[in-house]
Amino acid sequence: MLDRDHPPSSPCNHAIQLEDTDYTTFLLGCYNQYLRPFVWVRTGHDRIRERYGVISRIDKDSPISLKCMIRYPLDDADITIWDIIGELVLLTVEPPPKNPFEVHHTWIDNLSPPEQVICTGALLDNLQWLLSLDTIWADDNVLEDVKHLSLRHLHNLSSADTGRL
Numbered sequence: 001m002l003d004r005d006h007p008p009s010s011p012c013n014h015a016i017q018l019e020d021t022d023y024t025t026f027l028l029g030c031y032n033q034y035l036r037p038f039v040w041v042r043t044g045h046d047r048i049r050e051r052y053g054v055i056s057r058i059d060k061d062s063p064i065s066l067k068c069m070i071r072y073p074l075d076d077a078d079i080t081i082w083d084i085i086g087e088l089v090l091l092t093v094e095p096p097p098k099n100p101f102e103v104h105h106t107w108i109d110n111l112s113p114p115e116q117v118i119c120t121g122a123l124l125d126n127l128q129w130l131l132s133l134d135t136i137w138a139d140d141n142v143l144e145d146v147k148h149l150s151l152r153h154l155h156n157l158s159s160a161d162t163g164r165l
Contacts, residue, residue: 024048024092028084038063039084047092068090082130086137099141101130103149113159120153 024044030037040063041048048064068083082101089100108119127146131138 025148026088028081036069037079037090039066039069039082040064044092049119078134080135082133082137083135086135099137099139101127101137101142101145103127103145104138105148105152106149108152117153120149120156124149124153 015156024047025042027040027042028037029040040061051147066084066087068079068087086100089094105124108116111119124146127142131142131146
């Protein structure tokens with residue numbers, strides 16, 4: 001059934017409706033004609049409304065303004081996907097973390113040894129790339145996670161070399 005408050009082609013008409021209110025989903029789009037990315041809230045509007053301000057029923061189909069995107073066209077600022085994700089994490093997680101890219105080490109502990117090798121390697125690659133960018137998220141918190149993950153990854157690899165995986 002179509003939502004009559006939105007045009008027939010609106011993504012809001014086709015958004016997944018999650019019953020669990022602990023989730024917020026976003027749609028990130030970048031259109032060449034606008035020369036900048038946009039973010040729309042797809043589910044969890046009430047959670048965003050509480051923190052961000054009023055998003056009325058009609059506003060569901062309008063992009064939200066993020067701080068990182070406001071400066072985009074002005075000072076030749078390069079926006080990376082990490083800037084957008086970092087700001088969305090701060091917007092949706094309560095209480096907001098100091099580091100939106102903080103690694104959940106306990107979760108990694110619960111993985112099998114081969115999965116830990118793959119996970120720590122992938123996380124290291126992404127966090128090292130994040131550190132190489134000129135972004136506000138590339139700070140000492142991320143560097144600490146990289147150090148911890150590096151030691152953990154090397155330990156997991158040495159276990160693999162001795163056949164203990």
